[in-house]
Amino acid sequence: MTTTTTTDAPALTPESARRDELEQRASSLTIPSRLFIDGAHVDATSGRTFARVSPRNGQVIGHVAEGDAADIDRAVAAARRAFDSGVWSQQHPRERRKVLQRLARLVEEHAEELALLESIDMGKPFTDAVAVDIRVTVQALDFYAEAVDKHYDEVAPTAYDRLALVTREPIGVVGAVVPWNYPLMMAAWKVAPALAVGNTMVLKPAEQSPLTALRLAELATEAGLPDGVLNVVPGFGPTAGQALGRHMDVDAVTFTGSGSVGRRFMTYAAESNIKPVSLELGGKSPHIVMPDAPDLDHVAAQVASGIFFNMGESCSAGSRLLVHRSIRHELVERVVAASRHEVVGDPLDPRSTLGALVEDVHLERVLGFIAGAEAEGATTLAGGRQVLRETGGYYVEPTVLEVEPSMTVAREEVFGPVLSVLTFDTPEEAVALANGTEFGLAAAVWTTDLSTAHTMARRVRAGTVWVNCYDDSDMTVPFGGYKQSGFGRDKSLHAMEKYTQLKTTWIKL
Numbered sequence: 001m002t003t004t005t006t007t008d009a010p011a012l013t014p015e016s017a018r019r020d021e022l023e024q025r026a027s028s029l030t031i032p033s034r035l036f037i038d039g040a041h042v043d044a045t046s047g048r049t050f051a052r053v054s055p056r057n058g059q060v061i062g063h064v065a066e067g068d069a070a071d072i073d074r075a076v077a078a079a080r081r082a083f084d085s086g087v088w089s090q091q092h093p094r095e096r097r098k099v100l101q102r103l104a105r106l107v108e109e110h111a112e113e114l115a116l117l118e119s120i121d122m123g124k125p126f127t128d129a130v131a132v133d134i135r136v137t138v139q140a141l142d143f144y145a146e147a148v149d150k151h152y153d154e155v156a157p158t159a160y161d162r163l164a165l166v167t168r169e170p171i172g173v174v175g176a177v178v179p180w181n182y183p184l185m186m187a188a189w190k191v192a193p194a195l196a197v198g199n200t201m202v203l204k205p206a207e208q209s210p211l212t213a214l215r216l217a218e219l220a221t222e223a224g225l226p227d228g229v230l231n232v233v234p235g236f237g238p239t240a241g242q243a244l245g246r247h248m249d250v251d252a253v254t255f256t257g258s259g260s261v262g263r264r265f266m267t268y269a270a271e272s273n274i275k276p277v278s279l280e281l282g283g284k285s286p287h288i289v290m291p292d293a294p295d296l297d298h299v300a301a302q303v304a305s306g307i308f309f310n311m312g313e314s315c316s317a318g319s320r321l322l323v324h325r326s327i328r329h330e331l332v333e334r335v336v337a338a339s340r341h342e343v344v345g346d347p348l349d350p351r352s353t354l355g356a357l358v359e360d361v362h363l364e365r366v367l368g369f370i371a372g373a374e375a376e377g378a379t380t381l382a383g384g385r386q387v388l389r390e391t392g393g394y395y396v397e398p399t400v401l402e403v404e405p406s407m408t409v410a411r412e413e414v415f416g417p418v419l420s421v422l423t424f425d426t427p428e429e430a431v432a433l434a435n436g437t438e439f440g441l442a443a444a445v446w447t448t449d450l451s452t453a454h455t456m457a458r459r460v461r462a463g464t465v466w467v468n469c470y471d472d473s474d475m476t477v478p479f480g481g482y483k484q485s486g487f488g489r490d491k492s493l494h495a496m497e498k499y500t501q502l503k504t505t506w507i508k509l
């Protein structure tokens with residue numbers, strides 16, 4: 001007799017009911033599967049496809065057309081035709097604004113579908129996808145839509161009998177290559193400003209997470225974007241990505257991803273048509289916690305969410321905690337406690353605060369960093385292990401390591417839920433540690449002293465410095481790196497600069 005099943009089953013809480021519902025909806029999603037070129041769904045020229053394996057359980061959720069150089073050629077040709085026709089580039093800015101605003105509304109209407117696609121494609125919690133990825137995508141579309149018909153050009157102060165106009169023109173066909181960690185949001189940070197100012201585009205999403213970019217292109221057509229203006233070609237980096245980077249008819253490339261691939265894009269440009277390249281790359285961002293830091297409970301909570309949000313797969317993850325020796329014990333104890341409150345689990349379960357890492361290769365890489373750190377003498381204060389193997393997915397515990405500055409894990413970007421703790425005695429030592437990697441994306445300073453806050457903010461070489469907060473973000477402020485974290489800036493009005501070029505027109509009066 002089997003009588004145990006019902007009594008042993010977990011109680012049906014509102015969260016678990018919601019999880020069942022989300023699983024049900026995820027299983028009935030239409031998985032985008034074809035390239036989007038010139039306003040139409042098309043197969044890859046080669047006929048090849050690649051499997052999309054969901055990191056939540058290791059199972060295939062669909063097959064996507066594998067674009068390569070031939071498809072990039074088709075997409076660039078479509079983008080060129082659309083650009084030259086003026087159907088978008090010469091539209092009244094007010095009309096471009098309306099299309100982008102309609103697209104923002106469509107993304108809102110499809111928020112659940114897009115968040116589900118993102119969640120099953122790359123493993124992030126569905127709740128985070130809704131709260132951050134989709135919300136910020138909408139903000140980006142609205143922000144640049146609103147900006148585009150409020151931007152004026154210049155008249156230079158020249159001689160009385162001359163008129164010199166300094167105008168901004170769209171740059172032409174823009175190639176955008178994006179990573180897998182915030183697939184739709186990273187795409188939107190590029191697509192929204194580039195389209196707003198009148199360019200046409202070929203977007204290559206990461207092979208680990210192509211689904212929402214394909215859906216975005218469909219929604220853009222529904223919003224009224226003319227055919228050929230936004231083309232999406234999923235495919236692999238060395239084939240499709242390289243073809244875009246080397247294309248002679250692409251006028252600019254905007255790239256977000258790793259430093260090693262960013263370097264390649266500079267080479268591609270140098271060896272082809274000297275197209276401008278903008279790079280947003282990785283980070284190893286530090287928290288500097290001074291002895292007078294306010295409210296250590298709050299600091300610990302921010303340090304934990306700064307590294308564990310999105311499973312640590314964030315370029316701005318606060319992956320190093322630099323703490324003054326006098327408060328080291330108190331703070332680290334709190335951070336370890338906060339790490340134990342995180343819930344690693346199915347991305348579709350609303351209780352999960354950490355989902356799955358993006359793929360098996362990346363899981364091995366992250367575990368390799370932890371094992372390497374332990375071999376170099378690091379002490380594991382929390383986590384450190386793969387969990388939930390029985391699901392077939394790629395899950396790692398939130399991990400806190402006590403390290404030395406010379407260790408690999410203290411210098412290189414792990415891109416996983418792994419915090420390195422280092423101790424300092426003087427402000428000089430803290431600044432040297434903060435600046436002691438090749439990266440310079442972001443940093444935080446925790447202090448109640450105004451002068452210390454400003455001095456530290458000046459001395460740390462990073463594109464963003466947060467004081468007594470972490471990861472604060474707004475579409476109105478630029479985001480990008482110093483040093484080998486790149487030199488491009490996404491977000492804010494400044495991002496529009498890289499998608500336009502200046503023209504000077506002299507008129508003799």
Ligand code: NAD
Pocket residue numbers: 177178179180181182186204205206207235236237238239240241242245256257258259261262264280281282283314315316413415441479480481485486490
């Ligand atoms: P990645 O560099 O491996 O891949 C990024 C993109 O480049 C993908 O679309 C990929 O297909 C393509 N690519 C890979 N090899 C290529 C090649 N040889 N030629 C042309 N294209 C190629 O990066 P990833 O693993 O997808 O993303 C993680 C990285 O992105 C991390 O370093 C992270 O810090 C960085 N990132 C930076 C920011 C930022 O704003 N600074 C934001 C998000 C992520």
